[in-house]
Amino acid sequence: MPDRNPSSTAQRFAALRRRIRRWMRPPRRIRFSRAGWFFSAGSVLLGVAAIGTGNNLLFLMLGGMLGFITLSGWLSEQMLRRLEVRRRVARATAGEPARITYELRNGNRRLPAFSVEAGEEDQEEARAWVPVVDPGAWVTGRAETVWEERGVYPLETITLSTSFPFGLFVKERDVEVPGEAIVWPRTDRRVREPRPAGQRVRRSGEAFAGQAGARGEYRGLRPYRAGDDPRDVHWKTTARVGEPVVREYERDRSRALWLCLDLRAPEGDVAEAAAEIAASLAAGAARRGDAFGLATQDARVRPGTGAAQLERVLDALARARFRADAGRLEPPVPAGECVLVAASSREAGWGEVFTATAATGGGR
Known part of the structure; x- marks a missing residue:
């Protein structure tokens, strides 16, 4: 689950469970592949037959198979023991594929590392595969994963694995690399351009309220x-x-568009819909070249323009923590000049109000 409230009891218990799981998880592990199970079972049966019959040829074959297993374990360990790894996570959007880049360096001076996979400890399906890492060289591998919800996801352990040389076993090694993945809310909700001084507009699933006023010169x-x-x-x-x-x-470029997201709501689909509406409004303002900023009970992003400003706003929205006991939202400028985005309609006097309802909260 995303870490939106690090101080909450649930998050503390989740962090404790992760620490206990890592403490009980050995840093080196070996898993049998399907071929490995058959080969090992065959070795056991061959050993039983050799002991039962006393046939020297069977003992010779058993010794060869056991040597084969020993060599496989030793070579796979050599592939992983001197590897260094770094992680780079691109900004992600909820529900969309996100790229994780792993940089591997082989610290072995003579032996290359073959068929190495790198991935997060708790994401077995997202693995970056590197065919060979030459001695002393850096190699880059990429993996894709999907986070379904916005938030900040802690990344702590990278698992390196290899099935080299014979594919009988998969050797795994854990490397502690603390980090985090910031997952933005979606920005593809269909919302119209906000006009704090515009007339009242109604849309299916969202409510907008404002006062009549000038709309700018016709272009x-x-x-x-x-x-x-x-x-x-x-x-x-x-x-x-x-x-x-x-x-x-x-539009009057001298006045910035202030988006005010009210966090006074329990976490759930409706609250997430409010975050996505705010993100979509910010994305629309960035496309038009408008100056825009964001204010919540927990954070404030000063007005700006362009892609960098949109990233700052989306980062703040990813960290936004909805809760029923949040205080009153204080607008940075008079409320009549701001656009309020809320999970439920609360106060009058705002320039325009975008209200997420059960209709907009569904269908995630």
Whole structure:
């Protein structure tokens, strides 16, 4: 589970369970492959037959098979014992594949390491495979995994493994490499452009409220994009070209868009929908080139523009911790100039309110 509340009792127990599991887990492990089970069973049967019959040829074959097993264990240990590993995690989005990059260095001066896999201790399905790591060389391997929920996921142990040389056994070695994966909320929710001074708008699954006001000077026409206000459709041009066309207005660039996310809600689908609405609004502002910032009970991101600003806002949203006992959200500027995103409608006086409901919270 993502670590959204490190101080909570549940998170402390989860961390304790992880420490106990790592303490009980041996740093070196060996697993039998299917071929290894057959080979080992055959060795046992051959040994029983050799002892029962006293046949020298059977003893000779048994010795060869046991030597084969011993050589396999020794070579697989040599592949892993001098390997160094580093991890780099790209920013991830909930529900989408995320890339983890592992950098391996072979500290052995003479012997290369063959057929090495690297992956997280608790993610057996996400493994990076490297065919060979030459002595003293660095090699990069990549793996993909999916985190279904936003949050901050602790990464503590990297498991290195190899089935070299004969594929009979899989030797594993754990390496402690502390880190974390920051998983952003989704930014693909269909939400229209916020207008804190605009008229009241209603949408299925989300509620918006605001006051009438200026919308800026008319700039021209452009093709319709998902989330545009239907009131802006220019029907004569739409009928002439056969595709939806909307009016576009200049925005006042001197005033930043403040997104205020109210964390006063229990964790669940509706709360996650509120985080995704805030992320989608921020992504829309970044695409338009608007200046935008974020305020919650726990964090505040100063207004800015561009992709870097969007990353800062998404990082803050990934760490946002919804809870019923959160204090009142204090806006950084007058509330009438802010856009409130909440799991439920609470207060009047905001420039515009995006409310997540059960309809928007479902279907994750």
